[in-house]
Amino acid sequence: MLKDSFGRTITDLRASVTDRCNFRCIYCRAAEPENYQPPEHLLRWPELLRLCGILGRLGLRKIRVTGGEPLVRPGVEDFIARLAELRLYDDIAVTTNGFALAERAARLRAAGLNRVNVSLDSLRADRFDRITRTRGALARVLAGIDAAAAIGLAPVKVNAVIVRGFNDDEIPDFARFARDHGLIMRFIEFMPLDADHIWDHTRVVPAAEIRRALLEVGLPLEELPRNHDSETALRYRFADGGPGEIGLVAPVSEPFCGKCSRIRLTADGKIRTCLFSRSDNDLRGLLRAAAPDADIAAEVRRIIETKEDGHHINDPDFVPANRTMVFIGG
Ligand code: SAM
Numbered sequence: 001m002l003k004d005s006f007g008r009t010i011t012d013l014r015a016s017v018t019d020r021c022n023f024r025c026i027y028c029r030a031a032e033p034e035n036y037q038p039p040e041h042l043l044r045w046p047e048l049l050r051l052c053g054i055l056g057r058l059g060l061r062k063i064r065v066t067g068g069e070p071l072v073r074p075g076v077e078d079f080i081a082r083l084a085e086l087r088l089y090d091d092i093a094v095t096t097n098g099f100a101l102a103e104r105a106a107r108l109r110a111a112g113l114n115r116v117n118v119s120l121d122s123l124r125a126d127r128f129d130r131i132t133r134t135r136g137a138l139a140r141v142l143a144g145i146d147a148a149a150a151i152g153l154a155p156v157k158v159n160a161v162i163v164r165g166f167n168d169d170e171i172p173d174f175a176r177f178a179r180d181h182g183l184i185m186r187f188i189e190f191m192p193l194d195a196d197h198i199w200d201h202t203r204v205v206p207a208a209e210i211r212r213a214l215l216e217v218g219l220p221l222e223e224l225p226r227n228h229d230s231e232t233a234l235r236y237r238f239a240d241g242g243p244g245e246i247g248l249v250a251p252v253s254e255p256f257c258g259k260c261s262r263i264r265l266t267a268d269g270k271i272r273t274c275l276f277s278r279s280d281n282d283l284r285g286l287l288r289a290a291a292p293d294a295d296i297a298a299e300v301r302r303i304i305e306t307k308e309d310g311h312h313i314n315d316p317d318f319v320p321a322n323r324t325m326v327f328i329g330g
Pocket of ligand 1 (some may be wrong): 021027028031054066067069070095096097098104117118119152159160161184188189190191194326330
């Protein structure tokens with residue numbers, strides 16, 4: 001078992017497989033420029049697989065493949081199949097913007113994927129275009145959500161980052177969407193990880209406000225027990241027993257750092273012990289210097305010892321992370 005210096009057990013890995021993304025969401029990426037890393041900086045599939053093997057043997061149990069947009073990197077199905085063959089992870093999930101999901105869901109499922117999280121920040125086509133800085137993609141994302149559910153990548157979790165003034169008026173519509181589709185709709189508080197620096201506290205819609213908004217439109221919620229201690233979302237069902245579930249992910253207003261079980265691996269081979277870390281821990285150098293597994297494992301143990309107590313977003317002297325979300329992997 002991997003424990004950090006605060007006694008937290010580290011079981012979850014978020015592995016970013018690319019820093020590329022075909023969306024340019026306003027709360028995440030810069031309007032300009034592209035500033036992607038050179039391809040040779042990114043871990044090759046065998047390097048990534050080797051690291052995932054080392055981390056799995058150290059005790060990580062859940063892996064979420066993310067990005068950038070993981071489905072834009074050719075070979076992701078094959079990578080998931082190799083991951084599943086390792087038989088080290090109990091749960092293999094993907095976080096995607098859903099654009100390519102309709103045509104990929106079956107292959108992902110066949111490769112060994114268990115679950116999928118799909119980002120969806122508006123149900124209105126024109127607004128979806130504005131938020132993601134794309135054109136006409138909403139229908140594809142909705143088709144992707146349907147395809148994932150139909151193929152058994154369940155439960156499908158749909159994530160909306162709520163940004164005041166952009167999509168907070170859609171909270172009831174999202175909740176009805178969860179009921180109509182029988183899926184888990186999760187509202188995520190906007191975090192200071194965006195490239196254009198539009199984040200400030202006034203743009204954050206706290207979880208308590210979302211609960212109130214749903215109550216006001218006749219959709220009261222009842223809290224559900226957490227599936228496990230380190231779950232990021234507070235879980236709710238509809239008080240009338242209707243289908244669907246609501247999750248509130250409240251890192252800003254109700255931080256859950258004390259129960260954090262996560263580390264992140266960036267596409268360029270750095271371990272991050274917190275979304276808000278101000279530095280990274282390089283493993284790519286060790287991999288490319290042909291270090292033995294035992295040396296890499298020892299380095300991972302050392303890194304985990306340095307995991308921060310919390311993110312300190314709400315401190316007056318908060319200093320933002322040294323990377324934005326797309327270069328970390330959410
Ligand atoms: N491209 C994939 C997607 O869209 O889900 C995976 C990567 S994306 C960086 C992972 C998650 O991070 C998405 O749910 C996205 O909405 C969320 N995210 C990005 N920037 C964020 C921010 N500033 N605050 C909160 N969540 C953010």
